[in-house]
Amino acid sequence: MNPSYEADRVQGIAQSDIRLMSRRCMEVGGVNLGQGICDQPVPDAVKRAAQQAIDDDRSIYSKYEGIDELRRLIADKLRDYNRIEADPDREVLVTAGSTGGFVAAVLSFVQPGDEVILFSPFYGYHYNVLRLAQPTVRSVTLRGDDFAFDPDELRAAFTPKTKAIVVNTPCNPCGKVFSRHELQQIAELCQEHDVLAITDEIYEYILYDGHEHVSLASLPGMHERTITISGFSKTYNMTGWRLGYAHAPEPLARRMGVVADLVYICAPTPLQHGVVAALRLPSSYYETLLADYDAKRAAIMAACDAVGLRSLRPQGAYYLMVDVRGAGFADDVEAARVLLDACGVAAIPGHSFYVDPADGRHQLRLCFAKQEHDLRRACDGILRLPEVMRARR
Numbered sequence: 001m002n003p004s005y006e007a008d009r010v011q012g013i014a015q016s017d018i019r020l021m022s023r024r025c026m027e028v029g030g031v032n033l034g035q036g037i038c039d040q041p042v043p044d045a046v047k048r049a050a051q052q053a054i055d056d057d058r059s060i061y062s063k064y065e066g067i068d069e070l071r072r073l074i075a076d077k078l079r080d081y082n083r084i085e086a087d088p089d090r091e092v093l094v095t096a097g098s099t100g101g102f103v104a105a106v107l108s109f110v111q112p113g114d115e116v117i118l119f120s121p122f123y124g125y126h127y128n129v130l131r132l133a134q135p136t137v138r139s140v141t142l143r144g145d146d147f148a149f150d151p152d153e154l155r156a157a158f159t160p161k162t163k164a165i166v167v168n169t170p171c172n173p174c175g176k177v178f179s180r181h182e183l184q185q186i187a188e189l190c191q192e193h194d195v196l197a198i199t200d201e202i203y204e205y206i207l208y209d210g211h212e213h214v215s216l217a218s219l220p221g222m223h224e225r226t227i228t229i230s231g232f233s234k235t236y237n238m239t240g241w242r243l244g245y246a247h248a249p250e251p252l253a254r255r256m257g258v259v260a261d262l263v264y265i266c267a268p269t270p271l272q273h274g275v276v277a278a279l280r281l282p283s284s285y286y287e288t289l290l291a292d293y294d295a296k297r298a299a300i301m302a303a304c305d306a307v308g309l310r311s312l313r314p315q316g317a318y319y320l321m322v323d324v325r326g327a328g329f330a331d332d333v334e335a336a337r338v339l340l341d342a343c344g345v346a347a348i349p350g351h352s353f354y355v356d357p358a359d360g361r362h363q364l365r366l367c368f369a370k371q372e373h374d375l376r377r378a379c380d381g382i383l384r385l386p387e388v389m390r391a392r393r
């Protein structure tokens with residue numbers, strides 16, 4: 001292809017290391033802890049509701065904002081779980097995955113000349129979708145074992161050109177759960193500088209060690225300037241269904257809805273009827289989900305710590321970042337290569353999650369949203385590492 005065909009907005013955007021590692025993992029028949037795929041089943045009640053909607057031929061476009069019943073249930077959930085008052089008819093959008101909501105928000109509000117603040121380590125889609133809209137991305141790096149930000153560094157990132165800040169809590173890749181205090185600091189700066197907040201709360205139910213999920217939009221003064229994005233993919237193991245939602249004050253929600261309509265018209269209608277049943281699941285569903293991930297987190301952390309891949313203990317979500325230096329690796333790329341080739345475990349080099357790759361050069365990300373037998377196989381592979389390292393000397 002003639003490279004000059006390419007629009008400026010896609011220059012330099014490539015498939016992430018995650019896809020690359022997945023392909024290599026398949027070639028060597030390893031266990032893929034690189035990609036965040038939850039391969040657990042979708043709850044039966046949700047499958048049945050979707051099947052029924054298909055049988056009933058509820059197959060035509062819905063309104064761009066989604067079916068009424070689902071928006072009402074989402075508004076209830078936002079009120080009860082997130083402490084966000086939401087008008088289901090004016091402020092809630094059902095989207096094609098949370099990604100659909102994020103794309104609609106970025107295309108609606110971000111343009112060349114704007115600045116957007118993004119914490120590193122980041123979720124790759126956030127960075128790349130932002131790049132499509134061509135703002136200047138200002139990174140604030142989360143550092144230390146608890147991935148804290150330096151309040152002065154954050155303050156310095158706000159300029160008269162700042163249009164928005166992206167906050168992903170619980171965070172992929174590092175598992176950070178932003179505390180109420182940290183969110184208050186962010187909220188104050190947003191208000192001082194009249195900046196929009198775009199949150200990604202897709203892992204909001206996966207919290208460990210007593211950490212609390214706080215939605216930025218629930219803090220005083222933030223309802224009117226926050227776009228809250230979440231989705232069904234992770235909580236109900238349905239990444240392929242492509243269903244998510246967004247809440248924003250009416251004028252912002254309307255703008256995003258019109259843009260989402262242009263990009264994909266609506267989220268898949270029969271599946272919207274299916275997830276109505278998801279929002280009616282009892283609280284025991286979430287308790288079981290959490291207990292399962294907590295046990296998996298413990299298993300992967302134990303295996304990593306045993307071989308010197310020091311765990312940076314995740315507070316939420318289902319990813320573990322480790323520091324590779326204690327296992328004798330010079331950097332993340334070497335660690336990922338040896339883990340895959342010699343131990344049969346794919347992980348993602350940490351540098352791919354940072355605007356300045358040097359910040360992540362001693363880290364690896366491992367996803368533990370795996371079925372038990374795969375996770376056990378991965379842990380066994382990791383435990384072979386000392387032997388592999390001895391043989392390399």
Ligand SMILES: Cc1ncc(COP(=O)(O)O)c(C=O)c1O
Nearest residue numbers: 036097098099123172231233244
């Ligand atoms: C932080 C984060 N946001 C969004 C997504 C994608 O969500 P969806 O399937 O709802 O588009 C992922 C998937 O890995 C993620 O980690």
